[in-house]
Amino acid sequence: MTEKGFNVLNNPFVNKGTAFTEQERKDLSLEGLLPPFVQTLDQQVEQTYAQYQKRDSDLAKRIFLMDIFNENRVLFFKLFSEHVNEFMPVVYDPTIADTIENYSRLFVDPQNAAYLSIYDQDNIEKTLKNAAGDRDIKLIVVTDGEGILGIGDWGLQGVDISVGKLMVYTAAAGIDPKSVLPVVLDVGTNNQKLLDDDLYLGNHENRATGDKYYNFVDKFVDIAEKTFPNMYLHFEDFGRSNAANILNKYKDKILTFNDDIQGTGIITLAGILGSLNISKQKLTDQVYVSFGAGTAGAGILKRIFDAMVEEGLSEEEAKKRFYMVDKQGLLFTDTEGLTPEQEPFARDRSEFDNADQLTDLASVVKEVHPTILVGTSTQPGAFTKEIVTEMAAHTERPIIFPLSNPTKLAEATANDLIKWTDGKALVATGVPAGPINYNGVDYNIGQANNALVYPGLGLGALAVNAKLLSDGMINRAAHSLGGIVDPEQPGAAVLPPVTKLDQFSLTVAEGVADQAIKENLSDSTDAKSAVEDFKWEPKY
Ligand SMILES: NC(=O)c1ccc[n+]([C@@H]2O[C@H](COP(=O)([O-])OP(=O)(O)OC[C@H]3O[C@@H](n4cnc5c(N)ncnc54)[C@H](O)[C@@H]3O)[C@@H](O)[C@H]2O)c1
Ligand SMILES: O=C(O)C[C@H](O)C(=O)O
Ligand SMILES: [Mn+2]
Known part of the structure; x- marks a missing residue:
């Protein structure tokens, strides 16, 4: 094999495998190095998908797909784009x-x-x-x-x-x-x-x-x-x-971005806005408990807090609506080992008669009656039936998001949350779940995973060559996901489905790009065409 032909076949960014045309085979010194029949991309996709289906575990499926990735990026992404919903949990989390x-x-x-x-x-x-x-x-x-x-x-x-x-x-x-x-x-x-x-x-x-x-x-x-x-x-x-x-x-x-802090903040705010769209409630009336106030937990909480302030609460009023629970229990101003992100939201012991007893999630839920409970604790099963039914006893439509990944670490399953609350809970999980049939209704479960927003956010920022990623651009992304799900449908999901990921990534991107232009963080003038022009498609 000549070095030229060898390099082409071993470069996944240019390799087309059996799809190289006769002329390309001549030009690239590939004569005779491939079976003679020239395939189309669609034929390659059909053939590789059939092979994929023969693998019997998700790990084996992923390893197979990575072989395709290593050899031919166009083929890999064409295949991926045709099976996004099926491939996401195999290629990505869990x-x-x-x-x-x-x-x-x-x-x-x-x-x-x-x-x-x-x-x-x-x-x-x-x-x-x-x-x-x-x-x-x-x-x-x-x-x-x-x-x-x-x-x-x-x-x-x-x-x-x-x-x-x-x-x-x-x-x-x-x-x-x-x-x-x-x-x-x-x-x-x-x-x-x-x-x-x-x-x-x-x-x-x-x-x-x-x-x-x-x-x-x-x-x-x-x-x-x-x-x-x-x-x-x-x-x-x-x-x-x-x-x-x-x-x-x-x-x-x-121009930088932290996915666990900012990406997760955006998708969770979007999920909460989607939930409130279904329950017809106001964000500023909610009481929020963060369980596992680490990188993601504190990042999400800050995003929801900022949204409440934007909707008219003073910082002081808004702060009263947030509680952080970590290993130590409810976080107080005098709790040892607070992180800088936890400090502003730590509570004063004097606010409670029983502060010393608020050492676990169950006692905190009993005390503060949250309407929103978000888990980023890595503690599987931490949202117990007792905690969930106690929460549901004090709020009509409890918003409960067990977000810890992978699946084995989730604070609860969507199935249990729907069952324990008699279908009342508005649920989103970190990894794909559902739909769950309960009492004749199919409950669609939103996936609150940052993967639903970071691609569009990145596309929007890159398309207009934004100088920075501002809070305004981040906020715009969080508000771009509404309007896709019909909230009147029984069992409606709080977030749009992964099957529409490519469509709403575009919506997110256009919003983010437009915001960058508005904030003078870009020299572009037209967000929509900039995004359109930047987008790559898997084709030869
Ligand atoms: N769905 C998403 O998009 C998404 C995004 C980011 C992170 N996550 C998930 O969130 C989880 C946390 O990730 P992270 O990056 O914030 O990690 P982290 O280590 O920064 O935070 C975890 C927090 O949980 C606390 N914790 C541990 N044990 C606890 C217990 N028994 N009770 C209460 N709190 C406890 C830790 O002290 C820490 O503050 C992971 O499972 C991760 O997969 C999900
Ligand atoms: O990677 C994911 O699935 C989401 C998130 O970034 C996480 O750390 O769990
Ligand atoms: Mn992550």
């Missing part, structure tokens, strides 16, 4: 959790990721350039693997979340796969199982912390920004003690 836990052992291909080691900082620029090749990188998803979903510290193996999130960007919002780069910052791991494993592919060292850690992150951001100007930098699954710090440091300087 199956991706299995591949992250077993990454080193399952490893066959680096999937064009950039692996940056804290012990090799002189090579950051080289690595980014090597990984990009001649591609113009517009979008990076970076993780340091410390807080992967709810499964914790997986070190370098977290790189799969960067790859997975980027696949969703393309499938949902048509971000050109040639323009993306998954990155992992290998700063060590505190996962003893990995440290003890000879086959673990990352640095066998404990996590770097403090200045050493932050200097490395700074260096990466600085070099990435210089190497790829006009790039959108998405941070994913950093640990609780770093995620918000990093976001606060860069959000007013560069």
